Amino acid sequence: MRVTQGTFSFLPELTDEQIKRQIEYCLDKGWAVAIEYTDDPHPRNTFWEMYGAPMFDLRDAAGIIQELAACRKTFPQYYVRVTAFDSTHGVESITLAFIVNRPANEPGFRLVRQEEPGRTVRYTIESYAVAAKPEGARY
Amino acid sequence: MAINATCESTASPPVNGGASHSLTHGANGSLASALADTGVNELLGELDRDLIGLAPVKTRIREIAALLLVDRLRRERGFSAGGPSLHMCFTGNPGTGKTTVAMRMATILHRLGYIRKGHLVAVTRDDLVGQYIGHTAPKTKEVLKKAMGGVLFIDEAYYLYRPENERDYGQEAIEILLQVMENHRDDLVVILAGYKDRMARFFESNPGMSSRIAHHIDFPDYQADELALIAQRMLDAMHYRFDDEAKIVFDDYLTRRMAQPHFANARSVRNAIDRARLRHAYRLYSHPDAATSDESLTTIAAADLLASRVFADGDTR
Numbered sequence: 001m002r003v004t005q006g007t008f009s010f011l012p013e014l015t016d017e018q019i020k021r022q023i024e025y026c027l028d029k030g031w032a033v034a035i036e037y038t039d040d041p042h043p044r045n046t047f048w049e050m051y052g053a054p055m056f057d058l059r060d061a062a063g064i065i066q067e068l069a070a071c072r073k074t075f076p077q078y079y080v081r082v083t084a085f086d087s088t089h090g091v092e093s094i095t096l097a098f099i100v101n102r103p104a105n106e107p108g109f110r111l112v113r114q115e116e117p118g119r120t121v122r123y124t125i126e127s128y129a130v131a132a133k134p135e136g137a138r139y
Numbered sequence: 140m141a142i143n144a145t146c147e148s149t150a151s152p153p154v155n156g157g158a159s160h161s162l163t164h165g166a167n168g169s170l171a172s173a174l175a176d177t178g179v180n181e182l183l184g185e186l187d188r189d190l191i192g193l194a195p196v197k198t199r200i201r202e203i204a205a206l207l208l209v210d211r212l213r214r215e216r217g218f219s220a221g222g223p224s225l226h227m228c229f230t231g232n233p234g235t236g237k238t239t240v241a242m243r244m245a246t247i248l249h250r251l252g253y254i255r256k257g258h259l260v261a262v263t264r265d266d267l268v269g270q271y272i273g274h275t276a277p278k279t280k281e282v283l284k285k286a287m288g289g290v291l292f293i294d295e296a297y298y299l300y301r302p303e304n305e306r307d308y309g310q311e312a313i314e315i316l317l318q319v320m321e322n323h324r325d326d327l328v329v330i331l332a333g334y335k336d337r338m339a340r341f342f343e344s345n346p347g348m349s350s351r352i353a354h355h356i357d358f359p360d361y362q363a364d365e366l367a368l369i370a371q372r373m374l375d376a377m378h379y380r381f382d383d384e385a386k387i388v389f390d391d392y393l394t395r396r397m398a399q400p401h402f403a404n405a406r407s408v409r410n411a412i413d414r415a416r417l418r419h420a421y422r423l424y425s426h427p428d429a430a431t432s433d434e435s436l437t438t439i440a441a442a443d444l445l446a447s448r449v450f451a452d453g454d455t456r
């Protein structure tokens with residue numbers, strides 16, 4: 001199952017050229033771009049690991065592309081995303097994020113239904129990969 | 140996570156303007172029209188007008204501009220030679236305009252499409268070299284990332300190399316720089332600057348660095364008449380002027396100052412003017428009853444210059 005999330009979740013994978021153009025766009029807006037990775041891509045997991053610090057004061061995408069290449073090389077079987085942080089007063093949050101790397105094999109998620117009194121059902125989304133193996137050995 | 144806020148506008152990011160004019164002429168397009176397209180002629184003209192003297196520097200900049208332009212025309216007709224290496228070294232005494240020219244260089248290289256952004260990141264040893272093991276590489280790489288698409292200007296580059304301390308981390312920074320200067324030529328231009336003799340010694344110990352630098356440009360000291368013109372420019376920009384007597388006194392001042400130690404060319408001129416402004420202001424302030432006309436507010440008199448220590452020293456020696 002191909003996990004999708006973030007700004008371009010409705011699109012097929014971006015090519016490297018497209019990723020570069022998006023990063024250029026972020027830099028033109030004055031946003032700080034960061035790279036994050038995880039092997040727990042649950043939609044509720046907002047805490048991905050940071051690959052280095054967010055890159056402030058960059059003017060050109062080349063430096064970020066270089067970091068991204070290094071991250072993909074170190075974590076080929078992880079999910080990697082690019083995030084852009086808008087520091088404008090009152091915004092001060094991530095304004096854009098998209099996945100740029102994923103494991104070759106994605107077992108996907110299982111829907112767990114838990115019966116509650118009065119025919120209430122609680123739903124849980126559980127990742128097969130996360131449930132099967134410990135951190136670092138999942139994909 | 141709701142982070143879909145900007146997906147519509149990101150669908151087609153704007154292309155960066157500036158660097159990407161294309162030279163669309165037929166096979167007979169003239170060099171003149173290509174030059175006009177880039178607007179680089181105005182830039183070179185501005186350089187000629189704003190900067191006094193520096194003839195060898197200006198010539199080299201024109202040559203580089205010509206090379207990049209011809210290269211573009213050649214590329215459009217399919218004669219590719221690969222991008223030229225444009226790392227440079229500016230040597231010269233203090234205040235000869237190295238930093239000023241480096242700034243201009245970034246703009247010119249951007250206009251000619253050689254670098255993508257045209258900004259200048261100016262650093263010294265402290266910005267590149269860390270204090271502990273493992274501290275230097277991330278620091279240097281961080282700076283390099285910031286400089287990508289523009290010019291990395293390393294002032295007093297010889298401080299990177301400290302032969303007296305064999306464990307010095309500067310060597311690590313140099314090695315990273317060497318690698319980037321070779322492999323990321325398209326991404327940034329490195330300009331080293333410093334005094335000539337120390338730079339020469341630095342290159343002797345780091346031949347790899349020397350061989351990666353295509354342009355060694357020497358900034359000559361200014362002549363007295365050039366310094367007077369520079370002073371004139373600075374005064375104009377600040378809306379001051381010398382009266383007739385002050386002009387003569389300032390020429391004398393320059394002759395004396397140039398013979399003294401720690402003379403820093405155009406920077407000494409700027410400092411002299413700043414001190415004259417101080418005395419000018421204090422002179423007006425000491426006579427609060429005198430009428431303050433536009434004339435008196437903008438005119439630096441001989442007395443404002445003659446109070447300088449430079450003249451006092453001249454008498455005692």
Ligand SMILES: Nc1ncnc2c1ncn2[C@@H]1O[C@H](COP(=O)(O)OP(=O)(O)OP(=O)(O)O)[C@@H](O)[C@H]1O
Binds near residue numbers: 193232238239406
């Ligand atoms: N040719 C020139 N015409 C007009 N102004 C100049 C010229 N050269 C230098 N200046 C002025 O002199 C001052 C010092 O110049 P700059 O900082 O570029 O010198 P530098 O060579 O970098 O000195 P240092 O080696 O001490 O760093 C600046 O204010 C600059 O505007």
Ligand SMILES: [Mg+2]
Binds near residue numbers: 237238239294
């Ligand atoms: Mg300088």
